[in-house]
Amino acid sequence: MLDTRNRAKPYRDLAEACRRLATSSPSSQMKNRYLLMAQDYMRLADLMERAHAYRTPATVEENAAWAATMTGRFPAPWRIVEIPAS
Numbered sequence: 001m002l003d004t005r006n007r008a009k010p011y012r013d014l015a016e017a018c019r020r021l022a023t024s025s026p027s028s029q030m031k032n033r034y035l036l037m038a039q040d041y042m043r044l045a046d047l048m049e050r051a052h053a054y055r056t057p058a059t060v061e062e063n064a065a066w067a068a069t070m071t072g073r074f075p076a077p078w079r080i081v082e083i084p085a086s
Contacts, residue, residue, distance in 0.1 A: 019038045
């Protein structure tokens with residue numbers, strides 16, 4: 001399972017990329033946009049860390065209930081029945 005740092009890392013990497021683009025941008029308008037994007041990505045990273053840090057782990061029953069919703073177009077609970085031949 002991913003820990004909270006790994007969940008936030010992609011956003012922190014994007015923020016760093018935006019900062020690098022800001023330093024290499026000749027336009028002050030684009031520099032400001034990249035810096036704003038970097039701030040937004042850092043906020044997202046912080047939110048991911050906080051959201052997962054305070055989340056209580058799911059119980060086995062909660063995981064089973066969630067997995068049951070992933071069965072396709074047939075909602076759970078379901079069972080296989082034989083159709084008698086005519």
